[in-house]
Amino acid sequence: xxxxxxxxxxxxxxxxxxxxxxxxxxxxxxxxxxxxxxxxxxxxxxxxxxxxxxxxxxxxxxxxxxxxxxxxxxxxxxxxxxxxxxxxxxxxxxxxxxxxxxxxxxxxxxxxxxxxxxxxxxxxxxxxxxxxxxxxxxxxxxxxxxxxxxxxxxxxxxxxxxxxxxxxxxxxxxxxxxxxxxxxxxxxxxxxxxxxxxxxxxxxxxxxxxxxxxxxxxxxxxxxxxxxxxxxxxxxxxxxxxxxxxxxxxxxxxxxxxxxxxxxxxxxxxxxxxxxxxxxxxxxxxxxxxxxxxxxxxxxxxxxxxxxxxxxxxxxxxxxxxxxxxxxxxxxxxxxxxxxxxxxxxxxxxxxxxxxxxxxxxxxxxxxxxxxxxxxxxxxxxxxxxxxxxxxxxxxxxxxxxx
Amino acid sequence: xxxxxxxxxxxxxxxxxxxxxxxxxxxxxxxxxxxxxxxxxxxxxxxxxxxxxxxxxxxxxxxxxxxxxxxxxxxxxxxxxxxxxxxxxxxxxxxxxxxxxxxxxxxxxxxxxxxxxxxxxxxxxxxxxxxxxxxxxxxxxxxxxxxxxxxxxxxxxxxxxxxxxxxxxxxxxxxxxxxxxxxxxxxxxxxxxxxxxxxxxxxxxxxxxxxxxxxxxxxxxxxxxxxxxxxxxxxxxxxxxxxxxxxxxxxxxxxxxxxxxxxxxxxxxxxxxxxxxxxxxxxxxxxxxxxxxxxxxxxxxxxxxxxxxxxxxxxxxxxxxxxxxxxxxxxxxxxxxxxxxxxxxxxxxxxxxxxxxxxxxxxxxxxxxxxxxxxxxxxxxxxxxxxxxxxxxxxxxxxxxxx
Numbered sequence: 001x002x003x004x005x006x007x008x009x010x011x012x013x014x015x016x017x018x019x020x021x022x023x024x025x026x027x028x029x030x031x032x033x034x035x036x037x038x039x040x041x042x043x044x045x046x047x048x049x050x051x052x053x054x055x056x057x058x059x060x061x062x063x064x065x066x067x068x069x070x071x072x073x074x075x076x077x078x079x080x081x082x083x084x085x086x087x088x089x090x091x092x093x094x095x096x097x098x099x100x101x102x103x104x105x106x107x108x109x110x111x112x113x114x115x116x117x118x119x120x121x122x123x124x125x126x127x128x129x130x131x132x133x134x135x136x137x138x139x140x141x142x143x144x145x146x147x148x149x150x151x152x153x154x155x156x157x158x159x160x161x162x163x164x165x166x167x168x169x170x171x172x173x174x175x176x177x178x179x180x181x182x183x184x185x186x187x188x189x190x191x192x193x194x195x196x197x198x199x200x201x202x203x204x205x206x207x208x209x210x211x212x213x214x215x216x217x218x219x220x221x222x223x224x225x226x227x228x229x230x231x232x233x234x235x236x237x238x239x240x241x242x243x244x245x246x247x248x249x250x251x252x253x254x255x256x257x258x259x260x261x262x263x264x265x266x267x268x269x270x271x272x273x274x275x276x277x278x279x280x281x282x283x284x285x286x287x288x289x290x291x292x293x294x295x296x297x298x299x300x301x302x303x304x305x306x307x308x309x310x311x312x313x314x315x316x317x318x319x320x321x322x323x324x325x326x327x328x329x330x331x332x333x334x335x336x337x338x339x340x341x342x343x344x345x346x347x348x349x350x351x352x353x354x355x356x357x358x359x360x361x362x363x364x365x366x367x368x369x370x371x372x373x374x375x376x377x378x379x380x381x382x383x384x385x386x387x388x389x390x391x392x393x394x395x396x397x398x399x400x401x402x403x
Numbered sequence: 404x405x406x407x408x409x410x411x412x413x414x415x416x417x418x419x420x421x422x423x424x425x426x427x428x429x430x431x432x433x434x435x436x437x438x439x440x441x442x443x444x445x446x447x448x449x450x451x452x453x454x455x456x457x458x459x460x461x462x463x464x465x466x467x468x469x470x471x472x473x474x475x476x477x478x479x480x481x482x483x484x485x486x487x488x489x490x491x492x493x494x495x496x497x498x499x500x501x502x503x504x505x506x507x508x509x510x511x512x513x514x515x516x517x518x519x520x521x522x523x524x525x526x527x528x529x530x531x532x533x534x535x536x537x538x539x540x541x542x543x544x545x546x547x548x549x550x551x552x553x554x555x556x557x558x559x560x561x562x563x564x565x566x567x568x569x570x571x572x573x574x575x576x577x578x579x580x581x582x583x584x585x586x587x588x589x590x591x592x593x594x595x596x597x598x599x600x601x602x603x604x605x606x607x608x609x610x611x612x613x614x615x616x617x618x619x620x621x622x623x624x625x626x627x628x629x630x631x632x633x634x635x636x637x638x639x640x641x642x643x644x645x646x647x648x649x650x651x652x653x654x655x656x657x658x659x660x661x662x663x664x665x666x667x668x669x670x671x672x673x674x675x676x677x678x679x680x681x682x683x684x685x686x687x688x689x690x691x692x693x694x695x696x697x698x699x700x701x702x703x704x705x706x707x708x709x710x711x712x713x714x715x716x717x718x719x720x721x722x723x724x725x726x727x728x729x730x731x732x733x734x735x736x737x738x739x740x741x742x743x744x745x746x747x748x749x750x751x752x753x754x755x756x757x758x759x760x761x762x763x764x765x766x767x768x769x770x771x772x773x774x775x776x777x778x779x780x781x782x783x784x785x786x787x788x789x790x791x792x793x794x795x796x797x798x799x800x801x802x803x804x805x806x
Contacts (some may be wrong), residue, residue: 054754055738084751086754119723120751143729306797310801333456388437390709392795395798398717
């Protein structure tokens with residue numbers, strides 16, 4: 001992050017982007033529920049989508065519309081996922097696209113559509129159409145926070161970030177917004193993130209950058225091990241920074257990648273920190289694995305273990321559950337060489353508990369943010385994942401989501 | 404179950420088996436914590452063990468001692484899993500074997516050893532040795548319930564069963580005992596089940612029968628998706644029923660298999676019904692899958708979903724979470740052909756919600772035992788798994804297990 005600085009703002013921080021968010025009445029609370037992001041000119045676009053086979057209707061259309069790598073706008077609603085809504089759902093997603101395209105004066109094929117909220121209820125299209133018509137005239141540089149608010153579901157705060165760096169004599173900006181906060185490994189439904197940038201970049205390089213950034217960030221978080229039907233991350237790059245085009249393989253490609261990784265990682269961590277019922281944010285570093293895949297398997301088995309997560313909630317240094325999760329993770333391990341640390345305090349050496357300062361451990365476990373370090377000692381591959389504890393409030397929130 | 408009848412008793416119901424259980428002081432509560440099962444004569448033995456790579460010391464020895472297919476006794480302790488205890492743990496497991504063999508007057512290689520309880524704390528060997536010496540003189544037909552009690556950890560009741568059937572002119576009996584009740588897909592640690600029978604059977608047939616029975620029962624349950632370091636299921640067949648030996652491929656093999664499946668399935672269901680914090684017992688039938696593996700992937704994704712489990716706790720007919728779990732299960736599906744029923748009430752047809760009698764659904768969801776039926780409609784393979792809901796008490800129990 002030597003060359004990248006964090007600035008105020010969100011998706012409208014890059015040159016040439018506007019956004020807005022309004023309430024159209026999908027949410028009974030009257031909170032904002034329709035958002036649009038718009039680039040003044042068409043933008044190189046890259047996107048990744050849920051691997052859930054029950055992918056929602058908007059995912060189908062957005063997958064098609066991003067295939068040619070060019071888009072100019074994003075239209076979203078929250079409060080209803082438009083998932084498992086059959087043929088009507090497909091028609092509704094298409095109508096959202098058409099309505100947005102008409103209001104913006106662009107082709108519907110250049111629009112990304114996303115929905116998040118409850119599954120299995122048809123969208124209230126009258127409200128949504130009025131919402132789209134109403135939100136477009138409000139598009140502005142200033143309204144990024146309204147857009148970020150309008151994609152929230154059980155999120156308790158909106159998630160935005162923007163960074164700037166110098167690139168080939170020009171100032172380049174990346175902005176982003178995201179929402180969580182259950183069905184995270186992506187509640188009801190969904191993890192969404194929209195990124196904007198004014199860098200001039202070739203599509204291959206944009207694809208590679210997004211893929212890598214998502215793998216190190218959104219794919220490294222878990223609240224509850226569930227992958228929703230509506231997950232989507234998209235980036236629009238409109239070239240307005242005026243730099244000479246960045247091509248894959250260029251020496252200075254790392255500058256963009258580092259900045260993008262920072263944006264996605266910060267947004268991913270914000271999602272976990274707002275995980276349903278969270279009382280502790282836990283970073284899990286697995287080191288010394290034979291392969292990156294082994295490291296991730298071990299880290300995710302720990303991160304998704306209800307027994308580990310309830311122990312963190314209870315502030316209990318129950319490392320036996322951690323080591324048991326590693327053992328059933330399918331990662332390649334040596335059962336006799338595992339070391340475990342809470343922050344800097346070692347609790348396990350060579351897979352056996354070590355005598356340690358109980359008061360120090362208690363102090364660490366009472367913190368809001370805890371680092372768990374696992375060293376497998378059988379290779380050189382490392383991975384970091386982020387998760388949260390499992391609390392009474394997770395049960396409360398999810399036992400009564402629809403009521 | 405036409406030919407098999409349930410009788411009173413447990414592991415001592417078959418001819419030639421005795422058992423006993425005592426308290427040796429591992430559990431601070433003073434509850435029973437050491438058990439022995441003994442066959443008057445050496446028995447054909449088959450066993451399956453945890454797939455957790457951090458398998459505990461007693462698992463290593465029991466795996467070796469059952470390899471030749473002959474055993475005569477089982478010695479167990481609860482309250483301490485003897486897992487992640489290093490070299491001392493190995494020595495302690497071996498000492499348990501030696502002590503039991505000495506007291507029983509048999510070879511230590513013919514003894515199965517098992518431990519269940521907290522991970523990472525050395526066994527209190529002085530107590531255990533006294534326990535083993537003390538329990539052996541108490542071996543009797545009547546003490547099966549003491550043995551079943553002595554393997555409990557967070558279980559709220561002991562789990563026993565016995566069945567009888569006629570086989571080749573003789574009466575054959577199968578008895579069993581098991582414990583749960585977290586780290587189930589197997590708390591802290593563990594699922595254990597010990598089965599006894601007086602049938603005269605060849606070892607290949609016993610192995611095949613146990614493997615099949617475990618796959619349809621213990622491998623089809625999940626409380627929290629965790630596989631413990633100590634899981635073990637073993638069966639001892641001492642031939643005392645006096646039937647002509649049952650050989651693999653015999654026409655009447657199904658009679659034994661059916662009875663064994665009944666015993667393991669009933670014990671497996673007892674484990675789920677005593678799952679930590681359970682308020683609902685849920686049977687999940689997945690039908691119409693392309694392969695058995697696909698059916699199991701879909702069923703287990705539902706059974707292990709915290710979102711589905713909290714919805715059942717909240718008595719919320721949130722089928723969107725069920726269908727989302729199916730979608731991320733990696734099972735092969737057609738996204739447009741899924742039907743879902745709560746008991747007999749259909750809530751989803753062709754992957755879309757159907758209008759249904761809300762009062763009827765509410766009534767079903769208020770029951771203690773609920774059947775969830777999912778028809779994928781792309782093949783002919785079916786599977787049934789059993790799970791429980793995720794309640795406040797699960798969080799309570801597991802946030803403070805060690806305190």
